Amino acid sequence: MAIASNTQALFTMSMVAAILPQLIVAFGATLALLLVAWRRSQRTIAIFTSVVLGMSLLVNMRLLTMPAMQVTQLLKVDGYSSFAFSLILISALVALRMSHSFLKAHTEVHDEYYLLLLLMVLGGGVLVTSDHYASLFLGFELLSISLVGLVGYHRESVYSVESGFKYLILSATASSFMLLGIAFIYSVTGNMSFSAAIPNVIYHQQGLGVFFQLGLLLFVSGIVFKLSIAPFHFWTPDVYQGSPTPVTMLMATVSKVAMFVVLLQCIVAQRYLLLENFQLFLLSFAITSMLLGNVMALKQQHLKRLLAYSSIAHMGYLLIVIIVASAQGLAFTWQSTLFYLAAYIVANLSIFMVIALLQLQGNNGLYQEDITRDDLHGLFWRTPSYALLMILGLLSLAGIPLTMGFIGKFYILTQATLAHAWWLIATLIVGSGIALGYYLPLIFKMFEGRSKASDKTKATLGPKVGRRIDKLLVYSFILLGLVLGILPDIINQFIG
Amino acid sequence: MNVLLASLPFYPFVSFLLLIFFGKRLSWRLAATISVSSMAISALVSAILLFELSVTKNQVMTANLWHWFELSYAMGSSDVNVRFYLDGLSAVMISVVTGVGFLIHLFAAIYMKSDVNFSRFMAYMNLFIVAMLILVLADNLVLLYLGWEGVGLCSFLLIGFWYQEQSNVLAARKAFIVTRIGDTSMAIGLLLLFNSFGQLNIEAVTLLAEQANSLSAGTNAESADNIYWIxxxxxxxxxxxxxxxxxxxxLPDAMAGPTPVSALIHAATMVTAGVYLIARMHGIFLLAPEVMNYVAWLGALTLLLAGIAALAQTDIKRVLAYSTMSQIGYMMLALGAGAWTAGVFHLMTHAFFKALLFLTAGAVIYALHHQQNLFKMGGLLKKLPFESSLFIIGLICLMALPGTSGFFSKEAIIAQLWSSDTAGPMLWWCAILGALLTSIYSCRLFFLGFLGKARFNENVQLKKSSLLRTSLIILALLSLFGGLIPLDLTLVFSSVMNLPLAQLTEPTWLHTVAIITPFIGMVFSWFYFKSYRISHLAGKEHILQPNNGRFVVFCRQGLGFDGLYKKLFIMPYQWLAQINKNDIFDQIIMLNAWYVGLWHDALVLVQNGSLRWYLAAFGLAIMLLLGVSLL
Amino acid sequence: MLANFASIDSLFYLAGLVAVIASLKVVTGNNTVHALLYLVVSLLAVAVCFYLMGAPFAAGLEVIVYAGAILVLFVFAVLMFGLGADETANAPQNKNVANMFGAMFLAFALLIEIVIIINNADLQQNLQANVIDSKAVGIMLYGPYLLAVEIASFLLLAGLLAGYHYAKPDVTRGPL
Amino acid sequence: MTSIPLFHVLILSSLLFVIGFIGVVARKNTLFMLMSLEVMLNAVGVAFIGAGSVWQQADGQVMFILILTLAAAEVAVGLALLIRMQKKYRSLDIDALNQMKG
Structure with a gap:
C-alpha cells in the first residue's frame, strides 16, 4: 500500500496555512457563485475577483520565505512554488484589469468570465504546488477546461468557435496522452507521488521497460503541449490569435509558468534526467522549438501570432535549463528558471497590455479584432507611453542588455556553458539572432512616419472609464521593466 | 596656483556659452560686445601673465584646476590633471592667441556684421580660442590632445560655416579628414610614449628625455627605436x-571659410600648433636626430613646393594660404635644424604679418563685392590707399626686407641652418631659394592686385569703421616692429645648449646672400611681371588672362598632390566601393536572412489552420520520438 | 458447457475483443446514433474488463456514469439539435441491417460472458481473492485524495461554466 | 490480480487508445471527434484500473473516478461548443474551422 490510511489528523493548521493562497482563490470562486446569485453586476464581481486575487497575493508573499511543506500526498509548498504562484497571481490581476475594459465593450454580464478566471488561477496554483500525478492531472485539467471556456469567450468574434474547438480538442487529446503516460508510469512503478523513489529493477521487468519509456514520452508530450513546445506547438498561434487579448495574456503567462514549474518539479523529483532517452527528447524539443519558433515568427504580420511563435522559441530557451540541470546546481536551476519566467511574464504582460489597449482604441474607437504590424505604425508619435512599454517588452524578449530578458538569457547561457552544451548554446544564439530580425522591425515600425495631429486625437478616444487605472498600469509597468532591468537583484532576493 | 592663469580660457568659454544658448536673441551689438570683450579680457590677462612671468625667477607658472583621472598601466601610472603650465614657449603662444585673436575678433565683429548667423560664428570663434588655449597651456599630453581635437573641430565648423554651399562643406570635410590622419598618428604616438615612459606629463617626459639624453651611451637599442617611432x-x-x-x-581649400577664420585659424594660430607641438616635445625630438632631419627636410620641401604653387595662384586667399604653408615650412626647417628659438620667433612674427595680410585681403575682397580673383583686381593702390598700404607692410614683412619683423625671424633661422647638425648647407640653399620664391610671388601678388589698371567695373564698397582700422593698424605696427620684441627662451630650451656645435666653418658671404635675396626676387619680378604691373602693355586693355599652360595649372593645383591622392587613395577606394556596389558581404549576410525566410515560407504551409492536421502532427511527432527512443 | 473453458483471462480477452471491435465501429461508423450505441457497447465491455480485473466499483461507475450519464448526454445532444443530420444523409442505407446484427452480436457476447461469470463459482472465488472493493476506494478518496476530490469538483464547475457560456442563448437585451 | 498479465492489459488499453486517436484524427465530424476522445479517455481508464489491480492499490480506481470527472466536464464543454458551431456554421465539419493559419 503506497498511501496507507493513518490515524493522525489529515490536515494540520500549518498545512492550511501553506495552501492558504490557493484556498482563498477556491473559496473566492464559490463565494463568487453566491455573489452572482445575490447581485449580478459586472462591477461588483470584477472588484470581488480582484480583491480575492489581491488577498491571495498578499498571503502568498508571506510564504516566500517559508520552509518547504508537504500538504497531504498531493501538494508540496515551497519557496519556488510560492514565487511561481505570485507570478501567476500578478499576471491574473493584470489580465483582470485588461479584461475589464475588454468586457465593458460588450453588452452582457460576464459572471462566468470572472469565475473561469478564478478557476484557472486555482488550476495554476494546484499545478505549481503539486507533488503527485493526480494533482498534476487535476490542475492541468482545471487550467485547460477553464481556458477552453475563456478562449472562445468572445462569442461575437469570428474566431470564437474555431479557437475554442481547436483548443478543446487538442488539449483534450494532449491530456489523454499525458494521462495514458501517467497510467503507464504508474503501472510500472506502482507509485504516483513525485517524491517516491523509482526502483531500478523496473527497466528490466518483462518488457515493461518499454512501457515506462513510452509512458514518460507520452507524459512529457502532454505537458510540453501546454508549453507549446515544438513539435506540439500547432495550436499556439491559432489560439493566441483567436482568443480575447486578456485571455491570450493569461495563456502566455499563467499557463506557461504553471506548466513549466510543475515540469521542473516532476523531473527534478523523479530524476528522469538520468535516462538518456529522456534527455534526447528534451534536447530535440528544445532545438526544434528555438529554431522553429523564431523562423515562423519572422515574417508574421499578425502581432498575436508573432508573439505565439516567439513564445514557442522562449519555451525552447527555457527548456535548456532543464536539460543541463544537475543535482548539484539545483538551486541555480530553479533560480534561473524562475528569473527567466519572471522576465518573460513582465515582457509579455507589457506587450499584451499594449495590444489590448490598441484593440480597444482601434478603428475609430471601435473594438478591433486583429492587431497587425501596420497598426504599430507611428505608435511612438501617437501614444509614446504605449510605445515605450511595448519597446521595453520587445527588447526584453529579444534579450538586449539592460533588460530582464538579457539577464535571464545570461543565466541560461551560464548554465549551458557549465554543462558544455555547445549545441544548445549555438542554437540559442542562432535563434536569438533570427529573433532580432522580427523584434527590431517592430520597434522601428513604431517610430516610422510621424503622423498628423488627427491621429493623436484618435488615440485619446476609446472608453473613458477606468482609463486612469490603465494609464497607471502602463506607467508602472514601464517603471517595472526599467527598474528590474537595471536592478535584477530585487527578484533574486525572492528566489534565492 | 595662479588664479589668472587658471581663468584664462574661461572668458572666451563663458562668452561661447552665452552666445550659443542665447545667440539668437542677442542683438549684433550685444553679441559682438560679449565676444570681443571676452577676448579683450583674455588679452589683458595674458599681458599681465607675461609681465608676471618675466619677473618670476624660473619663468614658470602653473595652475592646477582639478584632478581629471589617473592613467595606470603596466609601465606606470600618470596623474592626468587639468593643469595649466606657463613657460616662455606657451607665453609666446598665449600672447599670439589672445592678442592676435583679439584683433581678429574685433575685425570679425565688423566684417561679419551682416551675416544671419553672426552669433554662431562668434561663438565658434570663441570656442576655438578656448580649445587653443587649452592646447597651449596643457601640462600633460592628454589635455593637449583634447585641445588639439577641439581646435580641429572648430576649424571644421568654421570652414563649413557657410554650409549652404557645397564647396565649403567639401572643404570642411577634407580638412577634417586629412587632419584626422595626422591626429590618429599622434594619438598612437602618445600611447607609445606612455608605454615607453609611463608618463604623459610634458615636464616629466622632457625631464626623462633629458636624462636619457645625458646617458645616451647607456640607452639600449630598443628604447632608441621606440623614441624614433614616437x-x-x-x-x-x-x-x-x-x-x-x-x-x-x-589648407588651400580651407580658404573657403570666412576670411577672419582664415586669418585666425589657418594663418596665425591653429596651423602653428604643429610647430608648437614639436617645440614642446623637443626633448623627445632631440633624442631622435634622424627625425629632426626629416622635420627639416619636410619643412624645406614644403617651403619650396608651396612657394612654387603660390606663384601660379589666381585667388588672393589661396596665394596667402600657400604662403602660410611655406612660412610654416620655415618654422619646421628651423625646428629640424635645432633652431628652436628662431622657429618660435618666426611663428610669432608670422602670426602678426599673416593675420595682417589676411585681414587686409578680407577688406579688399569685401570692397570688391567678394571678388577673390587676382586677375579681376588691379589698381587698388589708388582706390583703396589705406588697405593697400597696410597690405604692402604685410608683404615686406613676408619678404623679410631688412628692418621688418619677418627679417629678424627669418634671418635668425637662416643663420643657424648652415652649421646645424641636423640641417646643413643643402637646406640653407633651400631656405634661400624659398626666400627668393617668397619675394617673387609677393611681388606678383602686389603687381596683380594693386598696380596696373582696375579690371573690375563695380564701385568699391567701403566699410568705414574706426574699430576695423584700429585693429589693422595695430597689426601693422606689430608686423613692423614685432621683431624687436626680445624673445628669450633659453630656459625652455636649456637642453639645446648642451648640443655640441658642429664644427662647420661658415663662409663669410652667407649673411650677405641672405639679405640680398629678396631684392633679387623683386628686381626679377619687376621685369618678369611687367605685364601685370602695367596692364595696357599686355596688348589689349582690361584683358589680362592668367597663363593657362599645363605646368602653371599643375602648379596652381598644388603641384598635383590632390590628383595624386585621388589616384592613390580615393580612386582605389571608390573602385572598391564600386565593385562592391551591391555589397557582397551584406549579400552574404542577407543570404542567411533569405534562407531563413525561405524556411519560414515553407514552414508556414505546415501551419495550415486545419485541426485534423495538427492532431496528425501531434501523433506523428510522438511516433517519431518513440521510434527514435526504441531504436 | 461453456463454463468449462472459462477462465478469468480468456473472458478478459473476449471482453477486450468486444471493446476493440465496438470502438472500431464507433470510429468508422456513419450514423451518429449507431456509433453512440457502439460506444455504449464498448463501455460495457470495458466495464466487464474492470470487473474481471477486480474493480467492481469502477465497473459499476463505468456503466452508471459513463454509459448511463455521459453518453446519454451525447444522445440528447444529437436528438435535440439534430446534429447527426448531415452524416445520416450520406450514410449507405443498406448497411443498416448488418450494423444492427453486429451490435446485437457484440452485446450478446457480453451477455454470455456476464452469465458465465455469475454462474461459475470458481471464477467468483478467484475474483473475490484480489478484489479492491468500494470501501478501499472510499477510504482513499476521502483520505489522502480528499484535496483531489475537491479540485475535481472545481473541475466540474469549470466544465459547467464553460458549457453554460457556450450554450446559452445570444443576448437580445441590453446590459443588466 | 493473478491471471491477467499487466502487459496484456496495457496492450488492450493502447489498442483502444490508438483506435480513439485515429478516430479523432480521421473523422471530419466534430461529434465523432468527441466520441473518439471518450474512447481515448476510456482506454486510459483501462490502463489505470489494470495498474491498480496489479499493485493491489485503490489509487488506480481513484484516478479512474477523476478521469470520469474530466470526461464529464469535457463532454459538457465539447457539446456546448458543438451546438454553438452548429448554430454558426450550419455544419459539423471541422475543416470549416480554418480561418486562422499561417
Missing amino acids: ALLLLGGAVGKSAQLPLQTW
Whole structure:
C-alpha cells in the first residue's frame, strides 16, 4: 500500500496555512457563485475577483520565505512554488484589469468570465504546488477546461468557435496522452507521488521497460503541449490569435509558468534526467522549438501570432535549463528558471497590455479584432507611453542588455556553458539572432512616419472609464521593466 | 596656483556659452560686445601673465584646476590633471592667441556684421580660442590632445560655416579628414610614449628625455627605436595640423571659410600648433636626430613646393594660404635644424604679418563685392590707399626686407641652418631659394592686385569703421616692429645648449646672400611681371588672362598632390566601393536572412489552420520520438 | 458447457475483443446514433474488463456514469439539435441491417460472458481473492485524495461554466 | 490480480487508445471527434484500473473516478461548443474551422 490510511489528523493548521493562497482563490470562486446569485453586476464581481486575487497575493508573499511543506500526498509548498504562484497571481490581476475594459465593450454580464478566471488561477496554483500525478492531472485539467471556456469567450468574434474547438480538442487529446503516460508510469512503478523513489529493477521487468519509456514520452508530450513546445506547438498561434487579448495574456503567462514549474518539479523529483532517452527528447524539443519558433515568427504580420511563435522559441530557451540541470546546481536551476519566467511574464504582460489597449482604441474607437504590424505604425508619435512599454517588452524578449530578458538569457547561457552544451548554446544564439530580425522591425515600425495631429486625437478616444487605472498600469509597468532591468537583484532576493 | 592663469580660457568659454544658448536673441551689438570683450579680457590677462612671468625667477607658472583621472598601466601610472603650465614657449603662444585673436575678433565683429548667423560664428570663434588655449597651456599630453581635437573641430565648423554651399562643406570635410590622419598618428604616438615612459606629463617626459639624453651611451637599442617611432608619429600629427608635406592639401581649400577664420585659424594660430607641438616635445625630438632631419627636410620641401604653387595662384586667399604653408615650412626647417628659438620667433612674427595680410585681403575682397580673383583686381593702390598700404607692410614683412619683423625671424633661422647638425648647407640653399620664391610671388601678388589698371567695373564698397582700422593698424605696427620684441627662451630650451656645435666653418658671404635675396626676387619680378604691373602693355586693355599652360595649372593645383591622392587613395577606394556596389558581404549576410525566410515560407504551409492536421502532427511527432527512443 | 473453458483471462480477452471491435465501429461508423450505441457497447465491455480485473466499483461507475450519464448526454445532444443530420444523409442505407446484427452480436457476447461469470463459482472465488472493493476506494478518496476530490469538483464547475457560456442563448437585451 | 498479465492489459488499453486517436484524427465530424476522445479517455481508464489491480492499490480506481470527472466536464464543454458551431456554421465539419493559419 503506497498511501496507507493513518490515524493522525489529515490536515494540520500549518498545512492550511501553506495552501492558504490557493484556498482563498477556491473559496473566492464559490463565494463568487453566491455573489452572482445575490447581485449580478459586472462591477461588483470584477472588484470581488480582484480583491480575492489581491488577498491571495498578499498571503502568498508571506510564504516566500517559508520552509518547504508537504500538504497531504498531493501538494508540496515551497519557496519556488510560492514565487511561481505570485507570478501567476500578478499576471491574473493584470489580465483582470485588461479584461475589464475588454468586457465593458460588450453588452452582457460576464459572471462566468470572472469565475473561469478564478478557476484557472486555482488550476495554476494546484499545478505549481503539486507533488503527485493526480494533482498534476487535476490542475492541468482545471487550467485547460477553464481556458477552453475563456478562449472562445468572445462569442461575437469570428474566431470564437474555431479557437475554442481547436483548443478543446487538442488539449483534450494532449491530456489523454499525458494521462495514458501517467497510467503507464504508474503501472510500472506502482507509485504516483513525485517524491517516491523509482526502483531500478523496473527497466528490466518483462518488457515493461518499454512501457515506462513510452509512458514518460507520452507524459512529457502532454505537458510540453501546454508549453507549446515544438513539435506540439500547432495550436499556439491559432489560439493566441483567436482568443480575447486578456485571455491570450493569461495563456502566455499563467499557463506557461504553471506548466513549466510543475515540469521542473516532476523531473527534478523523479530524476528522469538520468535516462538518456529522456534527455534526447528534451534536447530535440528544445532545438526544434528555438529554431522553429523564431523562423515562423519572422515574417508574421499578425502581432498575436508573432508573439505565439516567439513564445514557442522562449519555451525552447527555457527548456535548456532543464536539460543541463544537475543535482548539484539545483538551486541555480530553479533560480534561473524562475528569473527567466519572471522576465518573460513582465515582457509579455507589457506587450499584451499594449495590444489590448490598441484593440480597444482601434478603428475609430471601435473594438478591433486583429492587431497587425501596420497598426504599430507611428505608435511612438501617437501614444509614446504605449510605445515605450511595448519597446521595453520587445527588447526584453529579444534579450538586449539592460533588460530582464538579457539577464535571464545570461543565466541560461551560464548554465549551458557549465554543462558544455555547445549545441544548445549555438542554437540559442542562432535563434536569438533570427529573433532580432522580427523584434527590431517592430520597434522601428513604431517610430516610422510621424503622423498628423488627427491621429493623436484618435488615440485619446476609446472608453473613458477606468482609463486612469490603465494609464497607471502602463506607467508602472514601464517603471517595472526599467527598474528590474537595471536592478535584477530585487527578484533574486525572492528566489534565492 | 595662479588664479589668472587658471581663468584664462574661461572668458572666451563663458562668452561661447552665452552666445550659443542665447545667440539668437542677442542683438549684433550685444553679441559682438560679449565676444570681443571676452577676448579683450583674455588679452589683458595674458599681458599681465607675461609681465608676471618675466619677473618670476624660473619663468614658470602653473595652475592646477582639478584632478581629471589617473592613467595606470603596466609601465606606470600618470596623474592626468587639468593643469595649466606657463613657460616662455606657451607665453609666446598665449600672447599670439589672445592678442592676435583679439584683433581678429574685433575685425570679425565688423566684417561679419551682416551675416544671419553672426552669433554662431562668434561663438565658434570663441570656442576655438578656448580649445587653443587649452592646447597651449596643457601640462600633460592628454589635455593637449583634447585641445588639439577641439581646435580641429572648430576649424571644421568654421570652414563649413557657410554650409549652404557645397564647396565649403567639401572643404570642411577634407580638412577634417586629412587632419584626422595626422591626429590618429599622434594619438598612437602618445600611447607609445606612455608605454615607453609611463608618463604623459610634458615636464616629466622632457625631464626623462633629458636624462636619457645625458646617458645616451647607456640607452639600449630598443628604447632608441621606440623614441624614433614616437617622434615620427608625433611629427605625423604636427604635419597634419600644420599643413606640411604630405598632408598639406587641406589648407588651400580651407580658404573657403570666412576670411577672419582664415586669418585666425589657418594663418596665425591653429596651423602653428604643429610647430608648437614639436617645440614642446623637443626633448623627445632631440633624442631622435634622424627625425629632426626629416622635420627639416619636410619643412624645406614644403617651403619650396608651396612657394612654387603660390606663384601660379589666381585667388588672393589661396596665394596667402600657400604662403602660410611655406612660412610654416620655415618654422619646421628651423625646428629640424635645432633652431628652436628662431622657429618660435618666426611663428610669432608670422602670426602678426599673416593675420595682417589676411585681414587686409578680407577688406579688399569685401570692397570688391567678394571678388577673390587676382586677375579681376588691379589698381587698388589708388582706390583703396589705406588697405593697400597696410597690405604692402604685410608683404615686406613676408619678404623679410631688412628692418621688418619677418627679417629678424627669418634671418635668425637662416643663420643657424648652415652649421646645424641636423640641417646643413643643402637646406640653407633651400631656405634661400624659398626666400627668393617668397619675394617673387609677393611681388606678383602686389603687381596683380594693386598696380596696373582696375579690371573690375563695380564701385568699391567701403566699410568705414574706426574699430576695423584700429585693429589693422595695430597689426601693422606689430608686423613692423614685432621683431624687436626680445624673445628669450633659453630656459625652455636649456637642453639645446648642451648640443655640441658642429664644427662647420661658415663662409663669410652667407649673411650677405641672405639679405640680398629678396631684392633679387623683386628686381626679377619687376621685369618678369611687367605685364601685370602695367596692364595696357599686355596688348589689349582690361584683358589680362592668367597663363593657362599645363605646368602653371599643375602648379596652381598644388603641384598635383590632390590628383595624386585621388589616384592613390580615393580612386582605389571608390573602385572598391564600386565593385562592391551591391555589397557582397551584406549579400552574404542577407543570404542567411533569405534562407531563413525561405524556411519560414515553407514552414508556414505546415501551419495550415486545419485541426485534423495538427492532431496528425501531434501523433506523428510522438511516433517519431518513440521510434527514435526504441531504436 | 461453456463454463468449462472459462477462465478469468480468456473472458478478459473476449471482453477486450468486444471493446476493440465496438470502438472500431464507433470510429468508422456513419450514423451518429449507431456509433453512440457502439460506444455504449464498448463501455460495457470495458466495464466487464474492470470487473474481471477486480474493480467492481469502477465497473459499476463505468456503466452508471459513463454509459448511463455521459453518453446519454451525447444522445440528447444529437436528438435535440439534430446534429447527426448531415452524416445520416450520406450514410449507405443498406448497411443498416448488418450494423444492427453486429451490435446485437457484440452485446450478446457480453451477455454470455456476464452469465458465465455469475454462474461459475470458481471464477467468483478467484475474483473475490484480489478484489479492491468500494470501501478501499472510499477510504482513499476521502483520505489522502480528499484535496483531489475537491479540485475535481472545481473541475466540474469549470466544465459547467464553460458549457453554460457556450450554450446559452445570444443576448437580445441590453446590459443588466 | 493473478491471471491477467499487466502487459496484456496495457496492450488492450493502447489498442483502444490508438483506435480513439485515429478516430479523432480521421473523422471530419466534430461529434465523432468527441466520441473518439471518450474512447481515448476510456482506454486510459483501462490502463489505470489494470495498474491498480496489479499493485493491489485503490489509487488506480481513484484516478479512474477523476478521469470520469474530466470526461464529464469535457463532454459538457465539447457539446456546448458543438451546438454553438452548429448554430454558426450550419455544419459539423471541422475543416470549416480554418480561418486562422499561417
